[in-house]
Amino acid sequence: MISDMQPLDLNDEKVRKACLKTRELNIPDRKTLPVLTKLLKESGGNWHIIRLDNYSALIDAIYSLEEEKTQSEASSYNGNRGKSVVVIDSPPTLKQSEGSSNGNRGKNVLGTDTAAAALKKKYETRSAITGSSTELVQKPRKRKFKIVSDITKGSESVQISLVDEVGTEKVPKFTYIPHNIVYQSAYLHVSLARICEEDCCANCTGDCLSADFPCACARETSGEYAYTKEGLLKEKFLDTCLEMKKSPDKFDKVYCQDCPLVRDHERGTQGKCEGHLIRKFIKECWRKCGCDMMCGNRVVQRGIRCQLQVYYTNEEKGWGIRTLQDLPKGTFVCEYIGEILTNTELYERNLRSTSERHTYPVTLDGDWGSEKELKDEEALCLDATTCGNVARFVNHRCEDANLIDIPVEIETPDRHYYHIAFFTIRDVKAMDELTWDYMIDFSDESHPVKAFKCSCGSELCRDKITRGSRGKSMERRKIVPSKKQPGPKAMALRRK
Numbered sequence: 001m002i003s004d005m006q007p008l009d010l011n012d013e014k015v016r017k018a019c020l021k022t023r024e025l026n027i028p029d030r031k032t033l034p035v036l037t038k039l040l041k042e043s044g045g046n047w048h049i050i051r052l053d054n055y056s057a058l059i060d061a062i063y064s065l066e067e068e069k070t071q072s073e074a075s076s077y078n079g080n081r082g083k084s085v086v087v088i089d090s091p092p093t094l095k096q097s098e099g100s101s102n103g104n105r106g107k108n109v110l111g112t113d114t115a116a117a118a119l120k121k122k123y124e125t126r127s128a129i130t131g132s133s134t135e136l137v138q139k140p141r142k143r144k145f146k147i148v149s150d151i152t153k154g155s156e157s158v159q160i161s162l163v164d165e166v167g168t169e170k171v172p173k174f175t176y177i178p179h180n181i182v183y184q185s186a187y188l189h190v191s192l193a194r195i196c197e198e199d200c201c202a203n204c205t206g207d208c209l210s211a212d213f214p215c216a217c218a219r220e221t222s223g224e225y226a227y228t229k230e231g232l233l234k235e236k237f238l239d240t241c242l243e244m245k246k247s248p249d250k251f252d253k254v255y256c257q258d259c260p261l262v263r264d265h266e267r268g269t270q271g272k273c274e275g276h277l278i279r280k281f282i283k284e285c286w287r288k289c290g291c292d293m294m295c296g297n298r299v300v301q302r303g304i305r306c307q308l309q310v311y312y313t314n315e316e317k318g319w320g321i322r323t324l325q326d327l328p329k330g331t332f333v334c335e336y337i338g339e340i341l342t343n344t345e346l347y348e349r350n351l352r353s354t355s356e357r358h359t360y361p362v363t364l365d366g367d368w369g370s371e372k373e374l375k376d377e378e379a380l381c382l383d384a385t386t387c388g389n390v391a392r393f394v395n396h397r398c399e400d401a402n403l404i405d406i407p408v409e410i411e412t413p414d415r416h417y418y419h420i421a422f423f424t425i426r427d428v429k430a431m432d433e434l435t436w437d438y439m440i441d442f443s444d445e446s447h448p449v450k451a452f453k454c455s456c457g458s459e460l461c462r463d464k465i466t467r468g469s470r471g472k473s474m475e476r477r478k479i480v481p482s483k484k485q486p487g488p489k490a491m492a493l494r495r496k
């Protein structure tokens with residue numbers, strides 16, 4: 001039994017967990033703690049009720065209190081002082097709404113009787129908290145928010161929740177996959193036999209970063225590891241990658257003879273390759289290396305460690321992702337995961353798709369141009385439209401985005417296939433949206449695919465600048481990708 005209105009202690013594990021849940025919904029502790037104290041008092045210190053359905057009684061009670069405050073302010077304004085109304089909705093339990101996103105529609109994790117009893121108790125508790133002089137009106141109401149507690153369905157070592165505080169959008173339909181998967185014809189040259197002595201550090205033990213000399217795996221990064229001992233990307237490496245993005249013309253490019261990006265599938269013609277930057281790769285230790293899994297040169301392969309959340313940003317951009325914790329510069333956030341498709345497969349997939357609003361393919365062109373002819377099964381891209389991980393929600397921001405994509409070699413020295421990893425470019429504060437500059441050239445009017453109308457909000461927004469310089473008569477850009485598009489790069493994620 002909880003004693004009379006004692007202040008709750010955030011060091012208490014149970015209190016901390018409740019606050020972590022409400023913080024996910026942007027509810028500050030100063031609003032959570034008084035409601036939690038009251039709920040505990042009313043329920044005789046029953047934490048089972050508080051935790052039920054992912055803390056839904058607590059969350060609803062906080063929202064109800066807010067709602068009642070607004071209504072009593074309105075009624076006192078209307079001269080209706082003293083008579084407040086609590087609107088009770090009959091929302092699905094949070095578990096039910098999670099279930100429906102997992103194709104588990106309508107199934108309740110509790111037995112029906114238990115669920116009814118829990119809901120009854122929840123509303124009894126809620127009316128108790130909103131005061132005894134309340135009049136209860138049974139009226140259906142749209143939920144203010146949707147929440148899925150873990151979109152990864154347990155496949156990552158952290159949970160990633162999804163919230164919609166606007167309440168208008170459907171939970172996005174896609175299959176969460178934590179690792180890239182070949183769709184059909186992509187050819188990945190992955191085999192231990194291909195990894196020769198110079199491509200691994202068979203004689204290392206423990207942590208390569210603690211050894212006296214850099215191992216063979218540091219060769220790719222000029223004999224220095226890309227990571228610090230704290231697991232961050234080294235400043236110098238990061239700065240070079242940023243410079244390449246900012247001023248690509250200062251860096252070397254390779255040109256394909258038969259570039260998949262300027263191939264016109266319909267007419268069977270071939271355009272002139274615009275060149276591919278020779279990108280800086282991180283090379284991580286792998287299976288043939290002697291070091292262990294905690295080696296400091298294995299960061300991306302260990303997966304997501306940050307607390308992330310998918311949330312509904314606005315009508316224009318759709319869903320986005322934010323960090324729930326402060327992230328220092330150089331932090332690995334997540335990989336861009338999707339189905340591995342050949343250029344032709346993506347083209348055909350786009351022909352079949354009718355109404356995809358947002359687009360999710362990224363080209364793996366880090367090595368195109370290094371050989372005379374690139375076979376179709378080697379011209380690969382990652383498409384996260386139907387299968388992907390949390391990175392499929394990273395929105396675009398012009399110039400001052402806080403993430404950078406860096407190619408990472410892990411299981412094969414063959415650069416037709418590699419990983420794309422996102423790292424923070426600067427210190428990022430908790431609750432900030434994580435964004436990436438897709439490098440779209442908004443001024444390229446000749447391109448058959450119109451990019452989306454950018455609403456990144458940046459002062460340096462290239463689309464805004466282009467539109468400004470063209471005047472107001474400019475035709476609004478289409479969001480739906482054209483079927484005439486020549487290749488993956490020409491989708492939403494076109495390069496400058």
Ligand SMILES: C[S@@+](CC[C@H](N)C(=O)[O-])C[C@H]1O[C@@H](n2cnc3c(N)ncnc32)[C@H](O)[C@@H]1O
Nearest residue numbers: 317318319358359392393395396454455456492
């Ligand atoms: C990789 S997805 C990002 C997740 C997407 N917002 C969603 O709701 O699933 C890329 C798509 O998001 C939208 N998008 C991303 N950044 C945007 C921006 N700055 N302005 C407008 N739309 C944006 C575009 O429709 C783009 O094709």
